[in-house]
Amino acid sequence: MLYSTEKETERVVLVGIDTGEGQFDTESCLDELAELARTAGAEVVGRLIQKREAPNKATYLGKGKIEELKAYLEFTEATGIICDDELNQNQIRNLENALDTKVMNRTLVILDIFAKRAGSAEGKVQVELAQLKYNMAHLTGRGIEMSRLGGGIGTRGPGEKKLETDRRNIADRISDLNKELKEIENHRSVLREKRLESKIPVIALVGYTNAGKSTLLNILTGADVLAEDKLFATLDTTTRSVETESGAKYLFTDTVGFIQKLPHNLIKAFRATLEEVRYADILIHVVDASNPKRQEQMNVVYDTLKELGAEDKPVLTVYNKTDRENIELPLLKDSRALATMSISALTGKNVAEMLEKTEEIVKSFKKSISVLIPYSEGRLLGIIHGSCEIIKNEMRAEGYYFELYADSETENRLKSFTVQ
Ligand SMILES: Nc1nc2c(ncn2[C@@H]2O[C@H](COP(=O)(O)OP(=O)(O)OP(=O)(O)O)[C@@H](O)[C@H]2O)c(=O)[nH]1
Ligand SMILES: [Mg+2]
Numbered sequence: 091m092l093y094s095t096e097k098e099t100e101r102v103v104l105v106g107i108d109t110g111e112g113q114f115d116t117e118s119c120l121d122e123l124a125e126l127a128r129t130a131g132a133e134v135v136g137r138l139i140q141k142r143e144a145p146n147k148a149t150y151l152g153k154g155k156i157e158e159l160k161a162y163l164e165f166t167e168a169t170g171i172i173c174d175d176e177l178n179q180n181q182i183r184n185l186e187n188a189l190d191t192k193v194m195n196r197t198l199v200i201l202d203i204f205a206k207r208a209g210s211a212e213g214k215v216q217v218e219l220a221q222l223k224y225n226m227a228h229l230t231g232r233g234i235e236m237s238r239l240g241g242g243i244g245t246r247g248p249g250e251k252k253l254e255t256d257r258r259n260i261a262d263r264i265s266d267l268n269k270e271l272k273e274i275e276n277h278r279s280v281l282r283e284k285r286l287e288s289k290i291p292v293i294a295l296v297g298y299t300n301a302g303k304s305t306l307l308n309i310l311t312g313a314d315v316l317a318e319d320k321l322f323a324t325l326d327t328t329t330r331s332v333e334t335e336s337g338a339k340y341l342f343t344d345t346v347g348f349i350q351k352l353p354h355n356l357i358k359a360f361r362a363t364l365e366e367v368r369y370a371d372i373l374i375h376v377v378d379a380s381n382p383k384r385q386e387q388m389n390v391v392y393d394t395l396k397e398l399g400a401e402d403k404p405v406l407t408v409y410n411k412t413d414r415e416n417i418e419l420p421l422l423k424d425s426r427a428l429a430t431m432s433i434s435a436l437t438g439k440n441v442a443e444m445l446e447k448t449e450e451i452v453k454s455f456k457k458s459i460s461v462l463i464p465y466s467e468g469r470l471l472g473i474i475h476g477s478c479e480i481i482k483n484e485m486r487a488e489g490y491y492f493e494l495y496a497d498s499e500t501e502n503r504l505k506s507f508t509v510q
Pocket of ligand 1: 318
């Protein structure tokens, strides 16, 4: 069933708990949550922060705060609240009953944005799967009622489709989607194999959401990826090739941005998409240098990379948006990266230099070797031409002589033919 998502604007109050811990202070968490809520189409009409050591196990907020919030909701004519943390089913139900309003949280809002943005078949399947799993675990009375009525955050699936809310149907749908995802994953891995075979180095652009990854891909490759001042503008992976001045070819991949408190489940749901990061030769870590929280955002990126099993990849860090004036200096060297540079993806400043540096790093991971391939081993020429950078090549009496840069896998295959 199709319906318009514009029907109803939710008026929401943002709620957070300040435990004095965590990398980000609660105010800036709520700033980001406000951005997310706006992107999801809700109007933010207020915010409330409670200082506590830990969330209340049964009700998230303390008793007195709940009374205050109830009055505040009436005053602001809010239609719901969005909590910054992951609430369990009990906390949601208890809060809904006490406040007589719809209770949402950060994950639900992120999922809702993902649902709106998902473009590819794969993205849609991944999002719907994550939403249904989330609903199985969280959606209680009021959420389901809202879904049946058909409006608001957490009720739409990808492509404006209405999300299933009947538990029996959800389980069936989850199993169908899992099968679909498996097929898509197989297809993707075939494509990836082909790419790996071609041995063109793959460079993945990673970074916090809104850092400028898509803008950078566009300027590098003339791609036409949507780049805008919204969180999670990109959900689908785009790969484009770039040829440098020296004639070398590289594949650049742009993918979904990271954000703090991205639930583990969601990362898992996007495994197929994010897998591209694991197969990249190098990561370019794009940082929004003009964001006062850039250091914290960089830490989130490294934590997420770790979760993806990509923590050992060579990294080139680029401080982006350095055309802006509000940048707090100094921009420190990123100790986790092989090199750190300042660029502007918007004006193109230093982008050519970044490409040179990338090339340098790719090469530094390749070894310079000399090989003599007997004429009877002609089949190896394909591998050499496909995967190595050839510096010198000669036809000698005993066979083909090459001086080349090879990656470790190719070096291994050519081992018995290496010469001094
Ligand atoms: N001033 C300035 N703005 C930039 C620069 N690079 C990107 N932006 C802006 O930052 C916003 C986000 O850029 P995107 O390229 O969409 O960011 P992204 O990292 O792909 O974001 P997601 O896909 O949402 O994760 C856009 O409004 C861009 O125009 C830059 O170098 N300078
Ligand atoms: Mg993007």
